[in-house]
Amino acid sequence: MSDLQLLHQLQELDLRIEAQNRALQEIEAALGAPSELAEARARVTRSKELLHERQQQLRELEFDVEEINRHAQQDEQKLYGGTIHNPKELDGLRRDLEQRQMRRKELEDHELQVMASVESVQADLQRVQENLVEVQAAADAKQVDLLARQAEVKEQVAGSNADRARLAALIAPANLLQYEQLRHDKRGRAVSKVERSTCQGCRIALPMGLVQRVRAGRDFVFCPSCGRILYA
Numbered sequence: 001m002s003d004l005q006l007l008h009q010l011q012e013l014d015l016r017i018e019a020q021n022r023a024l025q026e027i028e029a030a031l032g033a034p035s036e037l038a039e040a041r042a043r044v045t046r047s048k049e050l051l052h053e054r055q056q057q058l059r060e061l062e063f064d065v066e067e068i069n070r071h072a073q074q075d076e077q078k079l080y081g082g083t084i085h086n087p088k089e090l091d092g093l094r095r096d097l098e099q100r101q102m103r104r105k106e107l108e109d110h111e112l113q114v115m116a117s118v119e120s121v122q123a124d125l126q127r128v129q130e131n132l133v134e135v136q137a138a139a140d141a142k143q144v145d146l147l148a149r150q151a152e153v154k155e156q157v158a159g160s161n162a163d164r165a166r167l168a169a170l171i172a173p174a175n176l177l178q179y180e181q182l183r184h185d186k187r188g189r190a191v192s193k194v195e196r197s198t199c200q201g202c203r204i205a206l207p208m209g210l211v212q213r214v215r216a217g218r219d220f221v222f223c224p225s226c227g228r229i230l231y232a
Helices: 003-030 035-080 087-168 173-185 208-216
Strands: 191-195 229-231
Touching (some): 035 087, 191 208
Parallel strands (some): 191 229
């Protein structure tokens, strides 16, 4: 088999290795935390933070109501305990008690609203946690598949590289060096097939005399347009 034929086979093998390496890179990128999983976790975190905020707000309201009840109870004891007889002072105590009762009503109404919000956030937290479990299970299953695929492609790459080493050893060093240089310059395609008198690398029609030299296969012929090694 001529070096030209071997170089054509080598290029096909190099293109296969490139495709395998791209597949491997895609698999390795996908092995990171999936965006769906990251978003599901973020939703759980946000829901937990919101629940903590609402629960803290509820505790503060409960404390304020307790404080008002304590002061109101003290006012009632003073107002109805018979220890104070001054009408002006008694009237002031009544006004203070009425204001505390009004404020307590406002706080209790707000407390009911916050309690409803806490229940709503708790329900939402349960929903996003259940969704996270589902997304995590799907991500775990996908990871298993990806790891299996990664091992398979790595084995393919190793086999292809071994085949390449054996094939490259059969080619004259000077021709192999020329191929490697062209492959670097021509984005991985150093050898271009000739079909219907046309270079498939640059789609330029070739002179018939040139095509005949390519078909004879006795020496290297280069495309006058793109500079690739021509192969028929």
